[in-house]
Amino acid sequence: MMQHALLGLTAETSLHAGTGRRTGVIDLPIMREAHTHWPCVYGSAVKGALRSQAQRLGHAWLTEVFGPDTNNASDHAGALTVGDARLLLLPVRSLNSHFKWVTCPALLRRAKADALRLGITDAQDAEDIKRVLSDDTAVAPHGGGSETQVFLEEFSFSVQRPNLSALVAWLARFGTDEAAFAEQLKAQLMIVSDDMFNHLASFATPVTPHIAIHNDRKVVKDGALWYEETLPPDTVLYVALAANRSRAKDSAQSAAWVLEQALSLFPQERPYVQLGGNETVGMGWCRVRTVDSSIKGA
Amino acid sequence: MQPKPAFSGDAQTWQFEPLDTWFFRESRPLESVGGAQLTSQFPPPVRTLVGAIRTTIGDALGVNWQDYQSQPDHPLRAQMGSPTELAPLRIEGPYLMQNGQRLYPAPLVVMGKSEGTGMTRLAPSETPVRCDLGRVHLPKAAERVKPLDECWLTAQGLVAVLEGKVPSEDQMCKAKSMVHAEPRLGIALDGHARRPLNGLLYQTRHLRLKEGVSVGLTVRGLDLAEKSGQLGPKGVARLGGEGRLAAWSRHTEQKLPQVSLKQDAKRLMLTLLTPARFSQGWLPDGFEQKQKTCNGEDVTGWCGKLADRSVTLVCAVTGKPLRQGGWDMATHQPRDLYGLVPAGSCYFFELDSAEDAQAIAKACHGGQLGHDQAWGYGQVAVGVW
Numbered sequence: 141m142m143q144h145a146l147l148g149l150t151a152e153t154s155l156h157a158g159t160g161r162r163t164g165v166i167d168l169p170i171m172r173e174a175h176t177h178w179p180c181v182y183g184s185a186v187k188g189a190l191r192s193q194a195q196r197l198g199h200a201w202l203t204e205v206f207g208p209d210t211n212n213a214s215d216h217a218g219a220l221t222v223g224d225a226r227l228l229l230l231p232v233r234s235l236n237s238h239f240k241w242v243t244c245p246a247l248l249r250r251a252k253a254d255a256l257r258l259g260i261t262d263a264q265d266a267e268d269i270k271r272v273l274s275d276d277t278a279v280a281p282h283g284g285g286s287e288t289q290v291f292l293e294e295f296s297f298s299v300q301r302p303n304l305s306a307l308v309a310w311l312a313r314f315g316t317d318e319a320a321f322a323e324q325l326k327a328q329l330m331i332v333s334d335d336m337f338n339h340l341a342s343f344a345t346p347v348t349p350h351i352a353i354h355n356d357r358k359v360v361k362d363g364a365l366w367y368e369e370t371l372p373p374d375t376v377l378y379v380a381l382a383a384n385r386s387r388a389k390d391s392a393q394s395a396a397w398v399l400e401q402a403l404s405l406f407p408q409e410r411p412y413v414q415l416g417g418n419e420t421v422g423m424g425w426c427r428v429r430t431v432d433s434s435i436k437g438a
Numbered sequence: 439m440q441p442k443p444a445f446s447g448d449a450q451t452w453q454f455e456p457l458d459t460w461f462f463r464e465s466r467p468l469e470s471v472g473g474a475q476l477t478s479q480f481p482p483p484v485r486t487l488v489g490a491i492r493t494t495i496g497d498a499l500g501v502n503w504q505d506y507q508s509q510p511d512h513p514l515r516a517q518m519g520s521p522t523e524l525a526p527l528r529i530e531g532p533y534l535m536q537n538g539q540r541l542y543p544a545p546l547v548v549m550g551k552s553e554g555t556g557m558t559r560l561a562p563s564e565t566p567v568r569c570d571l572g573r574v575h576l577p578k579a580a581e582r583v584k585p586l587d588e589c590w591l592t593a594q595g596l597v598a599v600l601e602g603k604v605p606s607e608d609q610m611c612k613a614k615s616m617v618h619a620e621p622r623l624g625i626a627l628d629g630h631a632r633r634p635l636n637g638l639l640y641q642t643r644h645l646r647l648k649e650g651v652s653v654g655l656t657v658r659g660l661d662l663a664e665k666s667g668q669l670g671p672k673g674v675a676r677l678g679g680e681g682r683l684a685a686w687s688r689h690t691e692q693k694l695p696q697v698s699l700k701q702d703a704k705r706l707m708l709t710l711l712t713p714a715r716f717s718q719g720w721l722p723d724g725f726e727q728k729q730k731t732c733n734g735e736d737v738t739g740w741c742g743k744l745a746d747r748s749v750t751l752v753c754a755v756t757g758k759p760l761r762q763g764g765w766d767m768a769t770h771q772p773r774d775l776y777g778l779v780p781a782g783s784c785y786f787f788e789l790d791s792a793e794d795a796q797a798i799a800k801a802c803h804g805g806q807l808g809h810d811q812a813w814g815y816g817q818v819a820v821g822v823w
Contacts, residue, residue: 141497141498141673142497142674142675144674159622159623171622173620174618174619174620174644174646175618182622183458183680183682184622184624184680187681188627195630218681221676221681222681224459226458250649257457257674257685380683382683384497384676385497385503387503392502395497
């Protein structure tokens with residue numbers, strides 16, 4: 141039977157997974173889902189990052205788990221399937237406090253549906269608080285603060301604080317230090333309406349100008365000014381992994397073995413993966429946590 | 439062991455929902471496209487879905503795929519067939535589903551002025567027109583209209599069209615309201631040098647289905663696999679190109695809506711609910727071109743039989759041919775590419791008597807025409823014109 145796991149990814153540095161085409165004033169926009177416009181990292185990019193990590197660590201099972209390289213692609217299929225990295229919590233600057241981890245009911249509903257499909261039955265959503273949300277109302281966990289008015293970017297929200305302990309506990313599982321992350325979420329989680337989240341996810345991501353200089357003359361090269369969009373550090377994403385038994389000829393390795401090898405890429409002492417571009421300038425480093433896995437004890 | 443589902447192996451609907459995106463590559467190699475991007479077929483080809491189902495059954499039964507591949511008499515073949523001989527399985531579909539309800543491809547006779555307004559339908563013209571096929575009663579609309587762009591109908595909408603009417607707006611589901619195309623750019627990475635490999639930049643167009651939209655397939659003949667008790671009610675499978683994921687679930691069969699034809703109807707319209715594969719291109723197998731004389735002038739028609747009753751095919755409204763090929767996982771080579779008449783195509787028939795019409799409607803509604811019927815190809819619904 142297929143085995144699966146859900147991984148939580150927390151960006152520690154800015155993450156640029158680009159689409160290779162320009163939109164409007166942004167020369168290098170990030171990947172986004174077509175229908176929601178929410179940021180994401182395509183599964184092919186995530187799989188490439190995992191494969192690259194396995195290659196760097198010199199694992200002999202690379203081909204069996206990820207499939208042969210492009211020139212031998214028809215030998216057999218890879219045994220590991222990697223979904224898109226989907227957004228769960230977007231850090232948004234707040235003018236009157238520390239940044240907030242912002243999410244919305246639609247996004248939480250989808251994450252719960254994804255978790256259910258992977259056999260995780262205790263996932264939480266925010267359907268019961270949906271009715272109190274409007275363009276100028278947000279919800280934050282009870283006990284996480286006393287502000288009744290919070291600014292996110294240029295928008296002001298009146299804040300209601302119901303008991304969200306079950307939701308906070310569920311979301312904390314996506315962070316590497318669950319207890320510490322739960323405490324942070326209690327103070328910084330904010331749920332806004334789907335429409336408002338759509339706006340923030342579209343326009344609250346950092347867009348930074350870059351230049352290239354002539355090293356000898358220390359002046360900007362002609363035309364070398366471009367704007368690059370990134371996902372900010374502290375963005376929380378999740379990825380679904382699914383493993384089949386090995387498809388390689390003369391191999392009898394099980395799906396559980398395949399998934400186990402994939403999860404071994406993130407040992408507790410070094411649970412990191414580099415996603416997206418600009419690795420040499422430190423971008424794209426994410427902390428990885430196995431939220432749940434069908435392999436016992438993984 | 440998962441609980442045995444409440445439905446029988448006789449007929450059940452398998453519903454597939456994407457975890458994120460799907461990609462069902464059109465029948466062109468990545469190297470052939472130059473600057474253009476490879477698009478996705480939609481709905482997915484039946485072989486892709488059946489492949490996912492067979493893999494799921496095999497995995498559930500703990501099959502060793504290498505043994506299965508090398509042993510022509512492997513016991514699993516009796517439970518779920520092989521890629522060349524599907525029996526004991528038999529498929530109906532695939533079809534789109536919205537909120538769990540089956541949708542039907544809009545018959546191509548239905549046209550509109552713009553965005554579903556001013557709906558009307560084509561019918562064979564009263565006066566034959568000379569064309570490359572001879573003098574034919576070509577399909578004609580009463581006013582200037584254009585085809586509906588990728589549209590599906592609810593069961594009520596299909597019944598309306600089969601009864602000779604046009605569907606209302608709430609019975610129509612446009613593709614753009616159910617699925618988004620998502621262009622993606624990919625590179626191949628040299629793992630050692632940490633740079634993109636030359637010439638390995640590719641563009642694909644993935645499909646992103648909206649919430650509540652899924653793809654369905656009716657499967658018959660699962661009795662033997664069901665007896666094992668190993669086949670669960672739901673799960674996750676790999677589906678289509680680029681190793682995308684789908685959540686599958688099994689449900690009771692969704693039956694085709696029944697249509698009551700007028701007792702005196704002598705003109706029938708057959709609309710394809712799934713693509714059909716005929717030996718003669720667009721013309722159903724067993725039909726031959728015949729010249730008839732009408733009011734002193736020759737008129738071209740095509741004669742053949744439906745449900746053992748003689749009928750005359752007056753004309754047809756067919757869409758662009760659908761090209762389907764695919765990859766044979768067992769032999770590691772591409773499958774033959776062939777052309778199909780697309781779903782939604784309509785054939786107009788004239789019959790000798792109303793009794794024949796009732797008999798054909800009873801026998802053919804939900805039946806199939808053409809080749810590869812076990813794979814679901816050529817399913818028709820019977821209506822009037």
